[in-house]
Amino acid sequence: MNKxxxxxxxxxxxxxxxxGNYLGALKNFVSLQKEMECIYCVVDLHAITVFQDxxxxxxxxxxxxxxxxxxxLDPNKSxxxxxxxxxxxxxxxxxxxxxxxxxxxxxxTQFKDKAGSDKExxxxxxxxxxxxxxxxxxxxxxxxxxxxxxxxQHLELSRDIAQKFNKDFNCKDFFPLPEPxxxxxxxxxxxxxxxxxxxxxxxxxxxxxINLKDNADEINKKIKKAKSDSDSIPEEKQLLExxxxxxxxxxxxxxxxNSSLDNVISEMAGKEYSFLxxxxxxxxxxxxxxxxxEIQKLLKDKSYLKNILKKGTEKANIIAEENLKNIREKxxxx
Ligand code: TYM
Numbered sequence: 001m002n003k004x005x006x007x008x009x010x011x012x013x014x015x016x017x018x019x020g021n022y023l024g025a026l027k028n029f030v031s032l033q034k035e036m037e038c039i040y041c042v043v044d045l046h047a048i049t050v051f052q053d054x055x056x057x058x059x060x061x062x063x064x065x066x067x068x069x070x071x072x073l074d075p076n077k078s079x080x081x082x083x084x085x086x087x088x089x090x091x092x093x094x095x096x097x098x099x100x101x102x103x104x105x106x107x108x109t110q111f112k113d114k115a116g117s118d119k120e121x122x123x124x125x126x127x128x129x130x131x132x133x134x135x136x137x138x139x140x141x142x143x144x145x146x147x148x149x150x151x152x153q154h155l156e157l158s159r160d161i162a163q164k165f166n167k168d169f170n171c172k173d174f175f176p177l178p179e180p181x182x183x184x185x186x187x188x189x190x191x192x193x194x195x196x197x198x199x200x201x202x203x204x205x206x207x208x209x210i211n212l213k214d215n216a217d218e219i220n221k222k223i224k225k226a227k228s229d230s231d232s233i234p235e236e237k238q239l240l241e242x243x244x245x246x247x248x249x250x251x252x253x254x255x256x257x258n259s260s261l262d263n264v265i266s267e268m269a270g271k272e273y274s275f276l277x278x279x280x281x282x283x284x285x286x287x288x289x290x291x292x293x294e295i296q297k298l299l300k301d302k303s304y305l306k307n308i309l310k311k312g313t314e315k316a317n318i319i320a321e322e323n324l325k326n327i328r329e330k331x332x333x334x
Pocket of ligand 1: 013021024026043046132133136148149150187188198199200
């Protein structure tokens with residue numbers, strides 16, 4: 001059995017990365033690279049399950065790479081590459097399409113959300129997207145996968161697929177069952193306009209999210225406009241149950257100041273939300289301004305970014321090819 005710990009995760013290059021990606025995933029990516037071997041992938045093939053303008057896609061792959069580096073990923077510690085440059089992802093995805101079950105895919109809530117009311121018009125790729133995600137992870141026999149809570153169901157599917165492969169081909173423990181690493185305190189950052197929806201790149205209003213590239217002025221405006229509550233900040237967490245926007249702002253503040261939500265609430269109880277917003281704006285600017293500036297700087301040197309991806313691809317390919325050789329053998333392919 002492969003007992004070596006290995007981290008894999010991916011981010012879609014579909015536009016500006018935001019505070020949700022940062023707190024739900026990227027921050028964790030950075031801290032994990034200190035302890036384990038890590039592979040981080042710009043998942044361009046996932047992005048095209050929904051139509052992408054080719055010029056935008058090209059730039060977004062580089063911008064996502066720049067965001068990885070700007071938040072602290074180190075190409076000397078972690079493997080950083082783009083999915084389409086390692087062809088093993090699609091080969092294994094095909095094999096796993098034959099292991100995964102239609103009934104399993106039919107339960108995926110993200111497909112239902114993304115496909116909307118007219119599922120007949122969604123791409124086939126969007127439907128089988130979770131199988132490609134399983135392939136991403138299993139291609140490297142990854143053991144740990146840092147993600148936000150929205151990816152939990154896909155991770156469970158990856159485990160089911162791994163388990164079925166191991167059973168079907170009589171190779172117990174061949175694929176490790178990947179464990180999700182989901183941040184405990186803030187697994188889902190919510191939209192600034194509607195606290196029942198997750199912060200997302202695809203929500204129409206840019207006021208719903210804080211982008212990593214936003215400048216201080218934009219951050220200030222967005223937090224000022226963010227929905228909160230007309231009552232003052234309560235004394236207990238329980239009183240925030242039906243106030244998702246207020247809870248979201250307090251949770252983001254607690255995460256960025258490394259203090260517990262209980263502490264933040266007791267510190268701020270009785271104050272107006274404008275008080276929280278001033279402090280929150282300050283901590284977000286402190287945390288993200290250097291990141292945004294670094295992204296802009298990195299984007300000025302596209303060949304540097306392409307070179308990082310090229311080197312990462314070479315390293316990823318070596319692991320992928322070795323594993324694929326064994327996978328083909330298990331199945332009986334010549
Ligand atoms: P993607 O590109 O939508 O998001 C990238 C990462 O950010 C997390 N995230 C959030 N976390 C907290 N609050 C939010 N509002 C929020 N929005 C996004 C996501 O959970 C994710 O960790 N299918 C994946 C990409 C993928 C992948 C993989 C991930 C493809 N293959 C293999 C892990 C392993 C996705 O669409 O993430």
